[in-house]
Amino acid sequence: MSIQREMRSVEKGNRSPPRSPERIGLGSVYSPAAALCLAHGWVLSLAERIRPSFPVPEQTMSTSANIGPWRRRFTVEEYNHLAEQGFFDEDDRVELIHGEIVKMTPIGTEHASHVDKVVAKLREITSTRAIVRVQSPIQLGTFSEPEPDVSLLKPRDDFYRHAHPTGEDVLLVVEVADTSLEYDREHKIPLYAEHGVPVVWLVDLRARRVESFERPIDGEYTLHRKPTATDTLVVPDLEELTITAGELLISG
The missing domain is CATH 3.90.1570.10 (tt1808, chain A)
Known part of the structure; x- marks a missing residue:
């Protein structure tokens, strides 16, 4: 399903928008669709992640029974581009580990x-x-x-x-x-x-x-x-x- 169809599905009530204020759990990743939703003020949980709507090179994919067949790895360049585009707030504590954007634990x-x-x-x-x-x-x-x-x-x-x-x-x-x-x-x-x-x-x-x-x-x-x-x-x-x-x- 394309990003546009997913978003229309949300608007029609067929999908619930991601819950706030939780962004992502430890080990979660932002897909390109997640980045788009984040730009609209939405926050995706791991279970609600949207599959990318374009072919992904084989070397950037992995599978998991918990999240479905798509798992898009980000490069450092793409990760920094997301930051430059304002997809993360100043207070977001995230880091890129093996292509996954990981939420860091709060500092006590x-x-x-x-x-x-x-x-x-x-x-x-x-x-x-x-x-x-x-x-x-x-x-x-x-x-x-x-x-x-x-x-x-x-x-x-x-x-x-x-x-x-x-x-x-x-x-x-x-x-x-x-x-x-x-x-x-x-x-x-x-x-x-x-x-x-x-x-x-x-x-x-x-x-x-x-x-x-x-x-x-x-x-x-x-x-x-x-x-x-x-x-x-x-x-x-x-x-x-x-x-x-x-x-x-x-x-x-």
């Missing part, structure tokens, strides 16, 4: 305070040796543009003004996780490994510990450590600048 006080502490410690130890970025995009291939909580980048005079950093530009990624813990483990950390991010620190707020994923080889981290509070963490290329795992956690 515990999460925000730990991000601030990580940033403060990294800036303290790196000075001008690296650029510390907070919840900003990095481009990983054609289909992914995640926004890690903290990323440590190789220094550049233009501060990546003309293009987002890629995996080759990243020294370290830090993800602070509470409700998003499983998603970070199963999707984002493997994605960082695929694109050669040398180290990921996962600040697990549930267990009150830090995990370190290191040495990506053939798209997988070959070293997974769970250091104690007094154990040292090291950033490749900045080995002389060290920090203990406990310094990334707020006591009390």
Whole structure:
């Protein structure tokens, strides 16, 4: 069914418009039709997603018993074009993971305070040796543009003004996780490994510990450590600048 016929069906009462204010659940994606509906002020839930009305290249499709035969993956270029066209509000927290536009979990006080502490410690130890970025995009291939909580980048005079950093530009990624813990483990950390991010620190707020994923080889981290509070963490290329795992956690 074409987008136009779907919209006429809604107008005639044969389909209910998507509910508001929920945009999309974790792991949901915007199809081209969803983007059109979003422009009309509609919000699509996963179950109400509309199939694209045009042929989609085979490499951009996958199947799922839950959502039907069409699943359109967006490229980074298309994703950024949607943002430029105003399909997302300023307050929308979304990122592109493997071609899917994923709604990020809300930031609570515990999460925000730990991000601030990580940033403060990294800036303290790196000075001008690296650029510390907070919840900003990095481009990983054609289909992914995640926004890690903290990323440590190789220094550049233009501060990546003309293009987002890629995996080759990243020294370290830090993800602070509470409700998003499983998603970070199963999707984002493997994605960082695929694109050669040398180290990921996962600040697990549930267990009150830090995990370190290191040495990506053939798209997988070959070293997974769970250091104690007094154990040292090291950033490749900045080995002389060290920090203990406990310094990334707020006591009390």
